[in-house]
Amino acid sequence: MWLQKFLAQLKHKGKLKKGREGVNERNPCRIYTVGDIGITIPGARAWDGGEIPPSAKLIFLAPQEEAGPGKIPPEAKVYIVGHGLAAWRLAVSKGLPAITPEKALALAGEITSQENSGDQAQPNFGSTRSTGKENKKGTIIVVYSSKTSVGKTSATANLGTMLAKEGKKVCLVDADPGGRTLTSLALGIATTGDIASPQKIPWGLDLVPSLPDSPALGITEAKNSIRKLAGDYDFILVDAPGRLELPLYTRAFLETAVETAGHIILMASCDHAAVAAVRAFVAGKMDELHIRPVTRLVVNQTQPLPPLKPQEVAKRVGLELTGIIPHDHLVDRMFAEGKPIPLMRLGRKGSAFLNALQELRTKGVC
Template sequence: MTAQVITVTSGKGGVGKTTAVANLATALAADGKKVVCIDGDIGLRNLDVIMGLENRIVYDIVDVIEGRCKLKQAMIRDKHHPDMYLIPAAQTRDKNAVSPSDMVRICNDLRPDTDFIIIDSPAGIERGFRNAIAAADRVLVVTNPEVSAVRDADRVVGILEAEEKSNPALILNRLNPTLVRNNDMLSAEDVLDLLGIQLIGIVPEDESVIIGSNRGAPVVTDAKSRAGQAFRNIAKRIQGEAVPFMDLEQQGGIWGAIQKLTGRK
């Protein structure tokens, strides 16, 4: 067992990185994988809330780095999946409390006993972002189909290439097919053309995502949610399975074009 380290990042805040981390980790754990989530957003942690673990925090990642606890003491076991853990961010420190080499060391310590390590990157491209990508074997870039979010994602893709973090993959979040059809939102094909990276998943707009996040219950556990199904599909693709993209329109149109574009049709 040697873990694959996956960093989930974006550039722009508020596009759904943390929600994606919680849902992908939960889906991987439901598939029988041992998963450790690391909240890399020092000073502004939220992953614990979305995972429903905020009341269980005793130690955080900075406590590990500064020697106040052992790594295993900072790992909070999930309530529903005994092989899923969270290492929370420090709430009262800034991003300079962690260095890229610290993150590499922690991930290397976790690798032998874990299938997946998923790092929640803070928004932006400063120190916290560089910490989050330092140990990454793979980077998933999350964006909404908004011009400003896509522009920031494009900047992140350029930095990843410069840092030799090759082959990032795209999660397009909160796509609304009705707005796309009315030319009021960028289509998935538009975003793919602009970013020029591999597509690993499209998550439709779904109010159950917010409800689940507020309750500390990731939407991936809701069998009726389209967004939950999309996250489950992404988790399968992370594991190497060839899962077709959902037809959110229930007809041809852009989805046929996207599947052709990604070689799945």
């Protein structure tokens, strides 16, 4: 059960001060406090007498919650923690964000690390429910594959537009110094850009056009420029190049995504060449970059009748399958019209591509 594992991992990040042991999925927990700054994990169906400490900075609600806490500290950030539709439905009904246990642990780790270092500054929680007064840090989502033509640009453009339509401040980044597919789709021209100067595009969001691969730029300087960019947005979505050898900015984005409790969407298509290329990345650079915990495998069925099934792709690659994107003719229309699918006038059937992306979001990818 994810909750038991979650609490066990929190014990290593700080002292578990309140609550009870032996929790389960049906009766997750009362209130647990980690460290002196009061990270709390209120659970479901167990509010008898439990109160949230006024010092709480994070509140994690289990997806089975039927009754809420009586009073939530005004400075606390509240999240639904769980997988699947149960968490997503509760999040919608309560007007709260849903995140995975892994992302919750990353947020908890950020607070406890500040506590251990003696830093009393307010922590960054990403962008969810931002008031605009705190010093926010946008979530970085990198869409990557070590193979070309697997749907990275389609996923990046459509996911970013979906978030922008919900009122999020979004910046797309074309990190491919050679291909420039996202740049051409958004601007109609192939050009290079500067990470310090995003451009407004008609989709209701911003774009950093194709970033040049500058050997003179150091990895530390690249990461600093990424952190500065992330401070201006709720989400940064990166369309990475399809190759195993990583350009400087791609490597920097992959490593920085971990800092922002973001994710790497590792794309593969259902053909043997793509599987071999992605497997090489998983077997080598993924652990070298320490990004395995935030990497999610998504299989894109770019053909109506692919040679491999998505489950077989996941088995060969060696990662758990997070999502499947079915073949959708609207992707071709998107490139023909230069317009993401969420901005099109769709028929009654909608878009299988968009439905798959929405399912990814219910799993906490963003």
